[in-house]
Amino acid sequence: AQSVTQPDIHITVSEGASLELRCNYSYGATPYLFWYVQSPGQGLQLLLKYFSGDTLVQGIKGFEAEFKRSQSSFNLRKPSVHWSDAAEYFCAVGVINTGFQKLVFGTGTRLLVSP
Amino acid sequence: GAGVSQSPRYKVAKRGQDVALRCDPISGHVSLFWYQQALGQGPEFLTYFQNEAQLDKSGLPSDRFFAERPEGSVSTLKIQRTQQEDSAVYLCASSLSSQADTQYFGPGTRLTVL
Numbered sequence: 001a002q003s004v005t006q007p008d009i010h011i012t013v014s015e016g017a018s019l020e021l022r023c024n025y026s027y028g029a030t031p032y033l034f035w036y037v038q039s040p041g042q043g044l045q046l047l048l049k050y051f052s053g054d055t056l057v058q059g060i061k062g063f064e065a066e067f068k069r070s071q072s073s074f075n076l077r078k079p080s081v082h083w084s085d086a087a088e089y090f091c092a093v094g095v096i097n098t099g100f101q102k103l104v105f106g107t108g109t110r111l112l113v114s115p
Numbered sequence: 116g117a118g119v120s121q122s123p124r125y126k127v128a129k130r131g132q133d134v135a136l137r138c139d140p141i142s143g144h145v146s147l148f149w150y151q152q153a154l155g156q157g158p159e160f161l162t163y164f165q166n167e168a169q170l171d172k173s174g175l176p177s178d179r180f181f182a183e184r185p186e187g188s189v190s191t192l193k194i195q196r197t198q199q200e201d202s203a204v205y206l207c208a209s210s211l212s213s214q215a216d217t218q219y220f221g222p223g224t225r226l227t228v229l
Contacts, residue, residue, distance in 0.1 A: 004157075036220075043119070043206060043220040044158070090157050097163075097171060100146060100213045105157030 002027045002095045006106035013081045014114050021076040021109050023091030032094030032101065033074040035065055038108075039087045047089075050074065061085070086113045117141065119221035121207050127227045128197045136192045136224045140209030147190050148218060149182055152204040161205075164190060165213050176201075197228045 005024045013019050025031055032051050036044040048059025055067040065076045074091060088110050092103040120139045128134050140147050146165055150158035151174075161174040166187040175182070179198075184190040194201055204225045208218040 034217075041222070043222040044208075046217055046219070049217060092157075100163055100165060100170065101216070102148065102160045102163060102171070103150075103158070103218060104160070107155070107157050 002093055002104045004091050004093050004104055004106035006089075006091055006109050008109045009107070010110045010112065012112040012114055015083050016080050019076075019078045019081045019085070019111070021089050021091075021111070023074045023076065023106060024072050025074065025091070025093045026072065027093050027095065029096070031067075031074075032096075033065075033067060034092040034094065034103065035059065035063070035074075035076050036090045036092065036105075037087050038090065044090065047076070081111075081113055083113045083115070086111055119207055119209055119219055121205075121221040121224050123224060124222060125225050125227075127229065129229055130198060131196050133193065133195045134197055134226060136194075136205050136226070138190045138192070138207030138209075138221060140188065140190070140207070141211075141219055142188075144209035144211050144219075146210040146213050146216070146218075147184055148208040148210075149190070149192050150206040150208065151176075152206055152223070154203070158206050161192070194226075197226075199228050202226055202228045 003026045034049045035047040050067045088108045092105045094101040149161040152158040163171040164184040179195045181193045204223040206223045207221045210216040210218045
């Protein structure tokens with residue numbers, strides 16, 4: 001069955017430091033992969049997505065992610081974290097059903113940014 | 116342009132009451148999804164519409180949950196005889212096509228069942 005694992009429930013990073021959030025997926029076919037961010041009381045905002053092609057994907061707000069098929073991973077990175085990046089981050093895999101794609105999410109990683 | 120909107124943003128219901136949650140997708144989007152997000156969890160798929168047709172309702176937890184999209188735009192998720200375990204944030208998302216495409220999410224409705 002399809003699944004997404006985000007092994008870190010919480011991560012604390014100092015402002016200005018680099019960030020890496022881990023994501024591993026299980027899916028039998030070529031995956032469509034997504035990272036979303038959720039701020040308190042807000043819906044999910046798409047940070048970036050991987051459909052095919054270049055395995056290093058650039059997103060909004062200075063985020064990037066690298067698809068590694070051999071490791072079944074799609075880790076999210078940012079070189080310098082800002083206090084406004086504090087939020088919940090969700091990795092998701094797109095599962096193709098009969099004619100449409102649904103998203104299977106991980107349980108999320110809460111990012112805390114310390115001064 | 117306008118994004119996905121949902122109403123109400125917050126709903127408190129007594130156990131046993133019926134509730135209706137509304138979703139206004141982005142204009143022209145063919146696909147509409149409902150997800151349920153329990154506290155501390157990631158969203159979980161409930162149901163999918165392509166225009167007015169409900170093509171997948173495999174994620175609906177019980178027959179107390181019902182969704183419709185009669186004219187292929189606005190959708191309503193109805194929960195009958197609410198139970199405490201129904202407390203969650205209900206997220207609606209829409210996408211332009213029915214194929215692999217970006218889903219745009221609304222702010223969600225937080226349902227609390229007392």
